[in-house]
Amino acid sequence: MRTLKNIYSLLLIAVASFGMISCDNDDNNGMLNPPEEITTDVVWGDFTGNVLMTPIEKEEGNEGLTITAKVENDTIIFDDFPIKDIVLSIVKDEETANEIVELVGKINYKIGYEPELSEQKDLVSLTLDPKPLDLSVNIPIGNEGEITPLLVRVKIEATGTNDSYIVESMNLNFKFIVREILIGSKDTDMAEVEGFVPLLFDFDMTEKIK
DSSP, X not given: OOOHHHHHHHHHHHHHHHHHHHHHHHHHHHHHSOOOOOOGGGGOEEEEEEEEEEETTSSXXXXXXXXXXXXXXXEEEESSOOOHHHHHHHHOOHHHHHHHHHHHOOOOEEEEEEEEXXXXXXXXXXXXXXXXXXXXXXXXXXXXXXXXXXXXXXEEEEOOSSOEEETTTTEEEEEEEEEEEEEEEETTEEEEOTTOOOEEEEEEEEEOOO
């Protein structure tokens, strides 16, 4: 007959063996549920931040504007793209530019991009492919309240430098240049705005946490 001491020893061994099996099972479960794979999809989301618009012939521009954007699989989408500086370059008057911006309302603009994930999977590089932005603008003439409807074509190009999304900080940075502006009464009758100084748009945005 086993003594009480022997029975107690057997129980200790059984409990220890059960603990080892439980740990093994936990490890296996961990292997079955690894961390989510990081891909270029990580850049998809809603962003908010700041945009600086600087004439490329000057060292400093305005103080910047708060802006939001949405990034999808191959497109950056602005629901309210800032056009005041563009309009101001045409009409050369702050008050008139404000009036036109208010009349035009929110401008939707989309920029295509091609992503590339770094080997360390800590950064997604973006190759931007911006297209022209077309606007229909009514330009006031004189003091009689008369207006002239104009088609405005804003030609935009990528800078090709350091456009990226940083995975750890969820920070999105990219730039492009408004290179020239064309105006005309119709698509086939457009001329370059004389004296326009190209504008650098510099975006610094952070993804909203869901």
